[in-house]
Amino acid sequence: MLTHLECARCGLSHDADTVQNLCHECASPLLARYDLTRVGRPTSENSLWRYRDVLPVRDPDPAFSLGEGMTPIVPLPALSRALDAKILMKDESLIPTGSFKARGAAVGVARAKELGVEGIKMPTNGNAGAAWALYAARAGLRSVIAMPDDAPLITREEVEASGAELRIVPGTIADAAKAVADVALFDASTLREPYRIEGKKTMGYEIVEQLGWRVPDVIVYPTGGGVGLIGIHKALHEMRELGWITGPMPRLVAVQSTGCAPIVRAFDEGAAESAFWEDAYTDAFGINVPKPLGDFIILRAIRETGGTALAVDDERIEADRAECARLEGVFLCPEGAATISAVRALRANGWLAADDEVVVLNTGAGIKYPSVNRGPAPEAAPHRRN
Ligand SMILES: [Zn+2]
Numbered sequence: 001m002l003t004h005l006e007c008a009r010c011g012l013s014h015d016a017d018t019v020q021n022l023c024h025e026c027a028s029p030l031l032a033r034y035d036l037t038r039v040g041r042p043t044s045e046n047s048l049w050r051y052r053d054v055l056p057v058r059d060p061d062p063a064f065s066l067g068e069g070m071t072p073i074v075p076l077p078a079l080s081r082a083l084d085a086k087i088l089m090k091d092e093s094l095i096p097t098g099s100f101k102a103r104g105a106a107v108g109v110a111r112a113k114e115l116g117v118e119g120i121k122m123p124t125n126g127n128a129g130a131a132w133a134l135y136a137a138r139a140g141l142r143s144v145i146a147m148p149d150d151a152p153l154i155t156r157e158e159v160e161a162s163g164a165e166l167r168i169v170p171g172t173i174a175d176a177a178k179a180v181a182d183v184a185l186f187d188a189s190t191l192r193e194p195y196r197i198e199g200k201k202t203m204g205y206e207i208v209e210q211l212g213w214r215v216p217d218v219i220v221y222p223t224g225g226g227v228g229l230i231g232i233h234k235a236l237h238e239m240r241e242l243g244w245i246t247g248p249m250p251r252l253v254a255v256q257s258t259g260c261a262p263i264v265r266a267f268d269e270g271a272a273e274s275a276f277w278e279d280a281y282t283d284a285f286g287i288n289v290p291k292p293l294g295d296f297i298i299l300r301a302i303r304e305t306g307g308t309a310l311a312v313d314d315e316r317i318e319a320d321r322a323e324c325a326r327l328e329g330v331f332l333c334p335e336g337a338a339t340i341s342a343v344r345a346l347r348a349n350g351w352l353a354a355d356d357e358v359v360v361l362n363t364g365a366g367i368k369y370p371s372v373n374r375g376p377a378p379e380a381a382p383h384r385r386n
Contacts, residue, residue: 001038002056005030005194008297016056019115021192029191029294031234032056032198036241042209046070048103048202054238055202056195057110064138066096068106069202073210073359078327079340085347087340088216088359089330090207097131097158099286099333099364100203104227105131107199112186113139120188123147123176125224125285126155127364132188133164144183146176152285154368172280174290190225191294200228204235207359208245215250217356220342222335222363223254223263223309224287226298233301250359252307254298255342257282257314262291263298267309272296283314284334286363308351312341320344321366333369336362 005014009028014020020030034054042050048069049060071094076087092100109132112120119142122132129145136143145159146167159166169179177189187193208215215236221229229252239245254263259282262274274295282288292298302309314334321337324330332340339360346352 001035001053002032002058003035004033006033007031008294017115019112019117019186020194021187029197029297030194032194034238036238039242042205048106048199048206051202051205054198054205055107056198057107057114059114060110064110065106066102066135066138068096068102068199070206071095073207074330076324076328076330079324082323082327083340083344083347084354085343085352086355086357087343088357089336089362090203090359091330091362092203093333093336093362093365097127097134098368099127099131100200100228100361101128101131101364102135103199103202104128104196105135105199108132108188108193108196109135109139109141111195111198112188112193113141117141117186119143119185121145121180121183121185122187122189123173123180124151124155125173125288126151127286127368128190129164130155130158130162133159133162136164137162142185144180144185146179148172148176150285152369172288172290174276190227190289190292191230197227197231197234199231201231201235201238203228203361204232205239207232208236208239213244215245215247216359218251218253218307218352218358220253220255220339220358220360222284222287222338222361223256223292223298224289224335225292226254226263226294228361228363229254229301230294230297233305249305252302252305253342253346254302254307254309255338256287256309256311257284257317257338258311259314260288260290261311262289263295264309264311266295266299267302272299274299284317284338285369286333286335287338308346310342310345312338312345316341316344325366330362331366332362333364333366335364336360336366
């Protein structure tokens with residue numbers, strides 16, 4: 001049962017039953033806290049709502065769900081042989097709106113509605129905006145969404161079809177944020193509202209439950225805003241407190257593109273926070289985030305679990321996307337393919353052992369990224385100013 005919101009930086013407690021964005025004291029993200037003595041085992045629902053006791057919606061409406069969650073964990077035996085690794089894929093392509101953003105949207109929109117919010121606004125790299133606009137439509141909430149002009153075309157179409165107001169801007173998600181600054185609706189952008197992460201954390205609960213209530217050795221996550229990684233880490237801590245898991249945490253790995261790697265740079269420098277990544281560009285659109293708001297939480301989670309952060313280049317990502325389709329019949333999204341490139345690199349440098357059980361996240365459907373809209377080459381990208 002939800003008790004309060006706690007600042008991830010200064011620990012200040014906030015009321016969870018009024019509309020909140022960032023910490024009133026230090027403007028950092030707020031994390032939902034629960035009375036974990038009153039949590040029952042998962043229900044029989046075949047969706048993320050099976051973990052309702054650790055979700056913030058006090059009275060979930062069963063009619064609201066589109067069936068989000070409980071995506072399969074799929075072995076990748078041929079790729080595992082090729083890379084001399086042990087790879088399992090949590091496949092988020094099989095979810096409403098075709099990306100894992102549906103988890104955060106389902107929970108975030110349901111909670112916003114419960115708190116009486118009239119509508120939401122957010123900048124997006126595409127998939128989150130599509131998910132939030134569609135779930136807002138289901139909940140009867142207004143939405144205003146801003147996205148960069150080279151976001152995947154299908155995500156624009158989803159937003160427009162939902163009846164949301166769509167604003168297209170040149171540049172990155174940082175520029176899109178400026179384009180909705182004047183809108184007087186609830187700001188649902190990444191980590192500026194506390195409940196998206198609660199939806200995303202169910203990936204952590206599912207991985208553990210689907211493996212038979214145990215953790216893998218390593219979880220590899222394509223990191224843009226990092227909400228899923230923060231959420232999985234939060235879920236692991238909650239489950240440990242609940243006594244559902246014991247022993248060491250899985251090592252959490254953040255993978256980014258060499259074209260936008262603020263977390264990797266901060267990790268390598270031993271820094272507690274990232275610095276803005278200038279001229280960010282990658283075909284793996286979902287991880288093109290030059291300065292994630294939750295950078296310090298991501299870095300903390302990686303270090304605390306003995307994990308790492310690494311960047312892989314777009315050519316490698318595209319090659320591994322093709323190889324996974326050829327060897328496994330799985331057409332990954334580029335962000336998902338980046339996790340395979342990460343496993344390849346970490347096996348090559350010995351960070352990963354051959355018998356380490358690795359869960360990689362395929363965060364969305366490959367078919368959402370048609371090649372015609374793969375984006376311009378870096379030198380032609382409209383937001384590059386040099
Ligand atoms: Zn604070």
